[in-house]
Amino acid sequence: MGNSGRSAGRTAAGRFIDFKAMGPFMALVALFVLGALINDAFLSSGNLSNIFTRSAFIGIIAVGATFVITAGGIDLSVGSMAAFISGAMIVVMNTLIATLGAGVETVLLGIAVSVVLGVAAGAINGLVTTRGKIEAFIVTLGTMGIYRSLVTYMADGGTLSLDFAIRDTYRPLYYGDILGIPVPVVVFFAVAVGGYVLLNMTPFGRKCFAIGSNEQVARYSAIHVDRIKTLTYVIQGLCVSIATIIYVPRLGSASSSTGVLWELEAIAAVIIGGTMLKGGYGRIWGTVIGAIMLTTIGNILNLTDVISNYLNGAVQGLIIIVAVLLQRGDWRRKKN
Amino acid sequence: MTIKSKFLPGILGAACAVALGFAATAAQAQEKIKIGVSIPAATHGWAGGLNWHAGEAEKRLEAAYPNLDIIIVTANGATEQANDLEDLVSVQNIDALVVLPFESDPLTVPVQQVKQAGKFVTVVDRGLSLPGIEDVYVAGNNPELGRVSGEYIKGRLDGKGKIVILRGIPTVIDEERVEGFLAEIEGTDIEVLDMKHANWNRDDGFEVMQDFLSRFPQIDAVWAQDDDIALGVIEAVNQADRADEMFIVGGAGMKDIIKRVMDGDALVPIDVLYPPSMIATAMDITALKFVSNGAVEGRYILGATVVTQENASNFYFPDSPF
Amino acid sequence: MKNAAKNAAEPVVSGQLRLSARQICKSFGAAQVLFDVPIDLYAGEVHALLGENGAGKSTLVKILSGYHAPDSGEIVLDGSPVSFDSSEDGEARGIILIHQELNLADQLTVEENIFLGREMTRGWFLDKAAMRDEAARLLAGLQCDIDPCTRIRDLPVSDRQMVEIAKALSKQADILILDEPTAVLTGREVDILFDQIRRLRERGVAILYISHKLDEIKAIADRVTVLRDGSHITTQAVAGLEKDDMARLMVGRDIAQMFPDQIADPSAPVVLSVRNLSVPGQVYDAGFDLRRGEVLGFAGIVGAGRTALMEAIIGLRPRSSGAILRDGQPVVIDNLRDAGRCGIAYLTKDRKGSGLLLNMEMRPNLTLLALDRFGRFLLNRKAEDAALEKAIAAFDIRAADRTTKVGDFSGGNQQKLLLAKVMECNPDIVIIDEPTRGIDIGTKSQIYHFIGDLTAQGKSVILLSSEMTEMLGLSDRIIVMAAGRITGILDGEDRTEHQIMRHATGISDNQGVSVHG
Structure with a gap:
């Protein structure tokens, strides 16, 4: 609140175009224009389908991260968690093939395992954070290492591969489509809609906002702060599990390099989308756009050889910063 | 007492x-003769294979020579590995060291100190930055891997066609392989449409290949350079339903790829070895120093063997994680 | 009125004109908050700036000290026009504003705060000893017994105020602007502060003193400038003004009746009983009865354990013993939800820290406590908007528009919103802790009447307040606490300031009075 005096000077004109809401969307449109200019193939239906499908993993995880971050927390363990759950799913399904055969039952059981593990992993993050009164950063940094080691251990340091017998049964969950829209995109959209309803239209979402903006006020407003915070981590875990369910059929494998840095990509998507890293304000649609933006940057870089490969990271970093600058919009009114 | x-x-x-x-x-x-083995932890597929082969070699050597004691330590980074080396010398009091350095520069001096402590030193894969430290050097041949791959693609395409290249993590290894490859196809009518880094990672391989497929209507061959990348490329090509149009050349010798070669998969006709089992070779040579009277000092460069359907079964280790 | 103002603009003391502003205008967005406001400040005077919340006092002093630039108008310092780029610029010229919300770094010590940003050094290193000595000297000058090595977070608010003043003095301020410095101070601390202000005045410091406490202005100020709705009303010598005159000038009308009529029925049934309640280290064996329709005051000096007792009753603080009876039936209250189920609501005294979400607009704030009433799974926006509509009307909340963040509201409007928020869960018993801290007299009166309305509806109110007039004006009975114990229960004629102080300071010897008043 220290700068309330200065920021009180926002003008009526500033409200006319809501930069905060439109910023990420405009940045995405700009990226698409750039992509179309760079290569004709960019706007081909195949490429667009690739972009949206690829965005699904990070996007679904980022929807969960929006809850955690809105309620003032952070979860660094999602990438490792995704790798661990993928590994566990593959091991379980490979084992079940012997008894249940390579049918739908095996896949459904694999999915069930994924959901149970995701919810449990989220609950562990949440409970240790709230009950143990330890900063979420440290707790999830710890579980990040644990899950990463577990998947390495399960794979003996190598790669866990899904039995080829079951791949054909499971394959449509990534490669299939519903009414011409790839399944991952449909799932992503459904998760985003669900996330939007939960965050913006329910008492639970409102409580997340309240806790993120001031935990003390939330406590004095008869909100079970610990319970709500734990639930945000459970939602995060569930989202990781959903992302994993559609990730596994893509390559049918998991290794210790699966999901590396996904946590940072998810957090970046959330922040690009306009959610405040310190909590108290979250936007699911912003997150969705943020996730699509991150994928689009990578896609555009793959479609051109104008920029040296060695500079890819720099371009990505630059675009992320510009997108957030646009979205914060404060640069427009430095002084009264 | x-x-x-x-x-x-x-x-x-x-x-x-x-x-x-x-x-x-x-x-x-x-x-007992103590041999310390210091290698990177199993944080990716190839290193996983490395760990597995090291473990197998330990069992085999200790069974064959009861007076050998082999100690394997794994590290997650150069600093950790340097600490491991100190411990092997001071705590375990080893007689010989087999080391696959995490990075060449930072580990040159730590390995030098092991040598100065009077130990027999075998360096694997990544050479040290100063000459004359190691007694034995065992390595795969990165330029040769690139050259052999180029040679095969050149022959298959009759010196004419369009290819894409998926590179690894930007490092010396990646540079050497790509240079070897490009030198081999120089002067032919093979056009390299583009090269992108796929970081020796399946997911990156999948996505980069998806984008290549959107971008280029005709691709005759893919040099994926690494089997992890190759696996991602295979899925992307199958998804785009363009498997008939091209073939893929990977590298390293991952069991999944070797299996495909063995089964005669048209998409993956060959593989080029850069085997993680080179650690076993290095351990064998080091052990020989103590159990035989033959001279072992020198440089052992493993050939970049081409795995074809005919010889694939020799390189297929179904129990290995890699 | 304006003519009279010009005549009275002459200083009462014979100092030199230091700072003067002419025709200051300022707008935030579409809303103009200052209209052609003038002010003069002479060396060696205490000049009070009086006005309701939203009158533009804070904006004016922020302009004078360089936090804001005026849209138009002129500021003259020692005869030459100036324009400050920033508050640092103002401070460099000896003008220091001490904010209502103190700007101290909680985790740093007193000494570190005083010298923050201009640390004394010896060579490359901090000269801790010198800073500690200087801080101790400054604090001693304020007759303030604070160890310079204490961390700010361990100090009571009143001591923090003293640290702010010491910090300003260490910057050689000769124009000192105090924005409601006594809002969080107790009576004794106010006296010390006033002594210090008088001493500064003798040293020739020009002091601009913002307050809406008329007593204080009577006591300390030489002249007073009154602002109303962004316009200058008058500048006069305080000597010729009565408190009623000042209130009228400030509000623009007579405040007919400050407090509502008291209507409590002494034979009404007891709705809440507390027995033998203890909180380790804070409250010992406290018990009382609350009747239907009464205002039960809790008086005592800061740290007497009143807030701890109330927070223990509603389950916000663990208690080591004690029973709570609601309408004669024992109830278990372990958290605020339980309290809500028993029809008990609590209005915190810290409206910014634990009352309202300052970065949000009104609607989510209003319904936060009673959120479950607005939908089990999906929130009913329409119901929320209707509730907001109703609350704005019922509590006279004046906000420019509904998307304004609550943090930008005046204190009075925040307090009204907080009251509305608590009433959303429709409690029978309302515990109100410091209902009018930092609020102007017009809004105060409104809030008193809201409290009167509650009791008229048959609800009961527990009032915690450190303002004596409010305690006496509102309460039917007054319970006095000292050092964690209830030391007196005052009823009828006994409800006097003298009696309260006697019990609050422990002069009375009837410790541990009977529970039933």
């Missing part, structure tokens, strides 16, 4: 116990 400690003050007894313990260890060490 127990009788003694009844008569002597407790503290003296304890001191005796410690002293005797040391003596026992020292005596054992005199009987």
Whole structure:
């Protein structure tokens, strides 16, 4: 609140175009224009389908991260968690093939395992954070290492591969489509809609906002702060599990390099989308756009050889910063 | 000992116990030859294979030569590996070291110190930055891997066609392989449409290949350089339903790829070896130094063997994680 | 009125004109908050700036000290026009504003705060000893017994105020602007502060003193400038003004009746009983009865354990013993939800820290406590908007528009919103802790009447307040606490300031009075 005096000077004109809401969307449109200019193939239906499908993993995880971050927390363990759950799913399904055969039952059981593990992993993050009164950063940094080691251990340091017998049964969950829209995109959209309803239209979402903006006020407003915070981590875990369910059929494998840095990509998507890293304000649609933006940057870089490969990271970093600058919009009114 | 400690003050007894313990260890060490093996932890597929082969070689060598004691330590980074080296010398008191350095520069001096402590040193895969430290050098041949791959693609395409290249993580290894490849196809009508880094990672391989497929209507061959990348490329090509149009050349010798070659998969006709089992080779050579009277010092560069359907079964290890 | 103002603009003391502003205008967005406001400040005077919340006092002093630039108008310092780029610029010229919300770094010590940003050094290193000595000297000058090595977070608010003043003095301020410095101070601390202000005045410091406490202005100020709705009303010598005159000038009308009529029925049934309640280290064996329709005051000096007792009753603080009876039936209250189920609501005294979400607009704030009433799974926006509509009307909340963040509201409007928020869960018993801290007299009166309305509806109110007039004006009975114990229960004629102080300071010897008043 220290700068309330200065920021009180926002003008009526500033409200006319809501930069905060439109910023990420405009940045995405700009990226698409750039992509179309760079290569004709960019706007081909195949490429667009690739972009949206690829965005699904990070996007679904980022929807969960929006809850955690809105309620003032952070979860660094999602990438490792995704790798661990993928590994566990593959091991379980490979084992079940012997008894249940390579049918739908095996896949459904694999999915069930994924959901149970995701919810449990989220609950562990949440409970240790709230009950143990330890900063979420440290707790999830710890579980990040644990899950990463577990998947390495399960794979003996190598790669866990899904039995080829079951791949054909499971394959449509990534490669299939519903009414011409790839399944991952449909799932992503459904998760985003669900996330939007939960965050913006329910008492639970409102409580997340309240806790993120001031935990003390939330406590004095008869909100079970610990319970709500734990639930945000459970939602995060569930989202990781959903992302994993559609990730596994893509390559049918998991290794210790699966999901590396996904946590940072998810957090970046959330922040690009306009959610405040310190909590108290979250936007699911912003997150969705943020996730699509991150994928689009990578896609555009793959479609051109104008920029040296060695500079890819720099371009990505630059675009992320510009997108957030646009979205914060404060640069427009430095002084009264 | 127990009788003694009844008569002597407790503290003296304890001191005796410690002293005797040391003596026992020292005596054992005199009987057994200790070989320390320091390698990167299994954080990616190839390193996983490395760990597996090191473990297998330990079992095999210790069974064959009862007076050998092999100690494997794994590190997650150069600093950790340097600490491991110190411990191997000071705590374990090894006679020989087999080391696959995490990075060349930071580990040159730590390995040099092991050498100066009078140990026999075998360096694997990544050479040190100063010459003359190691007694034995065992390595795969990165430029040769690139060259052999180029040679095959050149032959298959009759010196004419369009290819894409998926590179690894920007490092010296990646540079050497790509240079070897490009030199081999120079002067032919093979056009490299583009090269992108896929970081020796399946997911990146999948996505980069998806984008290549959107971008280029005709691709005759893919040089994926690495089997992890190749696996991602295979899925992307199958998704785009363009498997008939091209073939893929990977590298390393991952069992999944070797299996495809063995089964005659048209999409993956060959693989080029850069085997993680080179650690076993290095351990064998080092062991020979102590159990045979033949000279072993020198440089051992493994060929970049081409795996074809005919010879694939020789390189297929179904139990290996890689 | 304006003519009279010009005549009275002459200083009462014979100092030199230091700072003067002419025709200051300022707008935030579409809303103009200052209209052609003038002010003069002479060396060696205490000049009070009086006005309701939202009158533009804070904006004016922020302009004078360089936090804001005026849209138009002129500021003259020692005869030459100036324009400050920033508050640092103002401070460099000896003008220091001490904010209502103190700007101290909680985790740093007193000494570190005083010298923050201009640390004394010896060579490359901090000269801790010198800073500690200087801090101790400054604090001693304020007759303030604070160890310079204490961390700010361990100090009571009143001591923090003293640290702010010491910090300003260490910057050689000769124009000192105090924005409601006594809002969080107790009576004794106010006296010390006033002594210090008088001493500064003798040293020739020009002091601009913002307050809406008329007593204080009477006591300390030489002249007073009154602002109303962003316009200058008058500048006069305080000597010729009565408190009623000042209130009228400030509000623009007579405040007919400050407090509502008291209507409590002494034979009404007891709705809440507390027995033998203890909180380790804070409250010992406290018990009382609350009747239907009464205002039960809790008086005592800061740290007497009143807030701890109330927070223990509603389950916000663990208690080591004690029973709570609601309408004669024992109830278990372990958290605020339980309290809500028993029809008990609590209005915190810290409206910014634990009352309202300052970065949000009104609607989510209003319904936060009673959120479950607005939908089990999906929130009913329409119901929320209707509730907001109703609350704005019922509590006279004046906000420019509904998307304004609550943090930008005046204190009075925040307090009204907080009251509305608590009433959303429709409690029978309302515990109100410091209902009018930092609020102007017009809004105060409104809030008193809201409290009167509650009791008229048959609800009961527990009032915690450190303002004596409010305690006496509102309460039917007054319980006095000292050092964690209830030391007196005052009823009828006994409800006097003298009696309260006697019990609050422990002069009375009837410790541990009977529970039933």
